[in-house]
Amino acid sequence: MKKFRSKDKDDGYTIIIGCGRLGAGLANNLSDDGRSVLVVDKDNDAFKRLSPSFGGLTLNGDATEIRVLSEANVEKASSVVAVTNSDNTNLLVAQLVKDRYGAKNVVARLYEPERACICIDAGIKTICPSVLSANAINELLN
Amino acid sequence: MKKEKIEALKKIAEKVFAALRGAANKISRGNVYGKLFILIGALISVPAAASLFLRGEIKYAPAFLIPAVIAAAIGVAAGILFKQKNENARFWQSPIQQGSLPVLSAWLFAIGIGSLPFVIGGQMRPLDSLFESVSGWTTTGLTLADVENMPKTFLFYRSFMQYCGGLGFILMVNMLVHGKSEINLFNAEGHPDRIMPNLKKTSRTIFLLYNGFLAAGIILYLIFKMSFFDALCHAMSALSTAGFSTRADSIGAYNSVGIEVVTSVLMLVGSTNFAVLSLLLRGRIGRVLKVGEVRFMLIMTAGFALLIAVSMTLSGSPFFSSLHKAVFGVITTFSTTGYTLSDYYTWQPFAVFLLFILMFVGGGAGSTAGGMKILRIHILLKAAVGGIWRRLSPSNKIIHLKYSKVQGKSVIDADLISETMAFAASYIMIFIAGTALILLFNPDIDLFKGMFEFASALGTVGISNGLTKTANAPTLVVEMIGMILGRLEIFIVFVGIYAAARRIANIEIKPRRRVFKK
Numbered sequence: 001m002k003k004f005r006s007k008d009k010d011d012g013y014t015i016i017i018g019c020g021r022l023g024a025g026l027a028n029n030l031s032d033d034g035r036s037v038l039v040v041d042k043d044n045d046a047f048k049r050l051s052p053s054f055g056g057l058t059l060n061g062d063a064t065e066i067r068v069l070s071e072a073n074v075e076k077a078s079s080v081v082a083v084t085n086s087d088n089t090n091l092l093v094a095q096l097v098k099d100r101y102g103a104k105n106v107v108a109r110l111y112e113p114e115r116a117c118i119c120i121d122a123g124i125k126t127i128c129p130s131v132l133s134a135n136a137i138n139e140l141l142n
Numbered sequence: 143m144k145k146e147k148i149e150a151l152k153k154i155a156e157k158v159f160a161a162l163r164g165a166a167n168k169i170s171r172g173n174v175y176g177k178l179f180i181l182i183g184a185l186i187s188v189p190a191a192a193s194l195f196l197r198g199e200i201k202y203a204p205a206f207l208i209p210a211v212i213a214a215a216i217g218v219a220a221g222i223l224f225k226q227k228n229e230n231a232r233f234w235q236s237p238i239q240q241g242s243l244p245v246l247s248a249w250l251f252a253i254g255i256g257s258l259p260f261v262i263g264g265q266m267r268p269l270d271s272l273f274e275s276v277s278g279w280t281t282t283g284l285t286l287a288d289v290e291n292m293p294k295t296f297l298f299y300r301s302f303m304q305y306c307g308g309l310g311f312i313l314m315v316n317m318l319v320h321g322k323s324e325i326n327l328f329n330a331e332g333h334p335d336r337i338m339p340n341l342k343k344t345s346r347t348i349f350l351l352y353n354g355f356l357a358a359g360i361i362l363y364l365i366f367k368m369s370f371f372d373a374l375c376h377a378m379s380a381l382s383t384a385g386f387s388t389r390a391d392s393i394g395a396y397n398s399v400g401i402e403v404v405t406s407v408l409m410l411v412g413s414t415n416f417a418v419l420s421l422l423l424r425g426r427i428g429r430v431l432k433v434g435e436v437r438f439m440l441i442m443t444a445g446f447a448l449l450i451a452v453s454m455t456l457s458g459s460p461f462f463s464s465l466h467k468a469v470f471g472v473i474t475t476f477s478t479t480g481y482t483l484s485d486y487y488t489w490q491p492f493a494v495f496l497l498f499i500l501m502f503v504g505g506g507a508g509s510t511a512g513g514m515k516i517l518r519i520h521i522l523l524k525a526a527v528g529g530i531w532r533r534l535s536p537s538n539k540i541i542h543l544k545y546s547k548v549q550g551k552s553v554i555d556a557d558l559i560s561e562t563m564a565f566a567a568s569y570i571m572i573f574i575a576g577t578a579l580i581l582l583f584n585p586d587i588d589l590f591k592g593m594f595e596f597a598s599a600l601g602t603v604g605i606s607n608g609l610t611k612t613a614n615a616p617t618l619v620v621e622m623i624g625m626i627l628g629r630l631e632i633f634i635v636f637v638g639i640y641a642a643a644r645r646i647a648n649i650e651i652k653p654r655r656r657v658f659k660k
Contacts, residue, residue: 013339031340034342036339036340036343037339038339055341056340056341057336057339071550
């Protein structure tokens with residue numbers, strides 16, 4: 001019984017914005033772990049990337065709109081991940097979610113590392129594919 | 143001395159507990175067939191527990207315990223012997239194909255095992271009890287039982303089957319254990335709604351809603367002076383839109399307006415989809431009324447009831463009493479419940495024909511009701527109107543058809559229309575084939591009687607014109623097949639049979655390839 005309870009308690013509610021390769025992969029992993037997930041994308045066909053065993057919700061809409069964010073119940077989310085293919089969208093959504101809804105854990109993906117300076121003060125965590133790859137390649141070279 | 147004893151007991155308890163947990167772990171890691179079969183066994187043992195509370199009926203307990211033990215044993219064997227196969231091996235298959243076989247086998251297994259209690263208890267002949275079991279699990283409500291002379295344990299069992307059949311086995315299994323592939327099964331069993339961002343939570347929410355309404359229904363029935371046993375049975379059957387009664391005259395036997403109103407409300411709740419119900423409970427009535435399906439349901443109920451009432455008034459009966467009868471009749475038919483106040487088949491042809499149409503419409507998608515589902519009819523009508531509109535408009539005008547779901551507005555695209563059309567066409571073809579077979583086996587009945595009875599079976603409605611009670615064996619078999627197809631929404635049965643054939647004989651239907659030559 002204990003096992004069940006502990007699993008139920010801290011499973012949280014993750015909102016993923018952008019259902020591309022990264023967003024869909026992340027959503028699949030979380031859903032397979034039995035967590036609560038909601039994926040937002042403005043293109044309905046993007047949800048085809050989700051695996052057939054995906055058990056979470058999908059929401060079709062532009063996440064930069066307040067209406068879509070409140071429909072996604074952002075105020076209840078424990079973490080929000082912005083991984084669309086546009087840095088500007090990711091930054092805008094991350095700031096919206098942080099300021100307006102006070103989400104605890106906000107992660108944004110940025111292709112351009114220099115834009116990360118906007119996020120540091122706002123308390124938004126950033127992931128930069130080019131920096132990560134550079135580090136990884138460095139390690140391979142050494 | 144005492145301390146030692148207590149410690150020894152503790153140790154034994156711990157060991158038993160550990161063994162149970164080990165077994166549970168093994169089963170939950172085992173394959174899904176095992177879990178489903180064990181669940182079915184557990185469900186069938188419930189009436190045995192109920193027999194303890196009914197005076198002098200404990201002698202019927204073994205009739206339920208024996209099948210339950212058989213089911214559990216098969217389940218444990220299936221769960222432990224056959225380990226879960228690597229899911230990636232079948233990754234290329236469509237989700238519905240992966241899910242179809244477990245769903246179909248669970249339902250057929252439940253039907254087979256579920257007929258045993260009637261046979262062991264000496265209540266019915268084997269074929270009749272199989273029919274009763276099919277009618278129970280598929281929430282139809284056609285019956286061969288002699289209700290007035292049946293022990294209460296069996297009456298409880300009939301309603302309990304319908305209650306569980308309304309929820310569906312996959313949903314119950316999902317609530318208890320969670321695996322990767324369960325979502326395929328969930329979709330395959332016909333639950334299109336996701337209420338929560340997590341499958342387990344969705345199942346739990348639906349389960350809680352359903353049980354909450356059951357409790358409310360029982361209390362309301364008790365207020366209107368039904369006995370507790372009858373209240374329990376009727377609430378279970380009304381909520382699952384099934385329609386087994388503990389009286390031969392169904393709800394009409396009570397002759398009480400209060401009970402009729404409670405029944406109508408429960409039937410309406412049962413035929414509304416769970417996403418709408420959860421919105422309703424959160425108090426967002428404005429949004430509920432915007433959902434196309436709900437609007438369609440309300441307008442349809444009002445319209446059909448008025449038409450029937452007016453037609454009855456024209457032939458001489460007072461307006462209000464005929465409106466009252468008509469409203470109940472319309473709700474019980476489109477919700478595919480099948481509770482009756484009087485014999486509907488004796489109504490005038492116009493009214494009977496309207497009820498016949500309602501049997502095809504059925505309840506809301508993702509509810510416990512059968513039929514073609516209101517949502518599909520709604521989409522088809524919109525497509526039909528759109529088709530006419532397109533011909534009246536300039537040829538380059540773009541027409542966007544939309545319908546509103548709980549989640550918001552959604553576009554009716556070509557995929558959705560073709561999917562809906564495919565279902566409607568198969569439904570009608572099965573209806574034609576089934577009616578033809580029934581007419582073939584019963585040469586002395588008139589055409590409409592056969593159509594009415596088979597539409598009732600296929601839509602899992604359960605309103606009978608008396609054909610079933612006196613039916614011969616082949617007719618019963620045809621009706622059983624109709625009920626199973628109706629409950630599992632047709633495609634899943636065929637895909638399941640195909641998947642089983644592939645498993646067993648490695649038969650593969652290759653899609654015909656077209657070669658284009660220059």
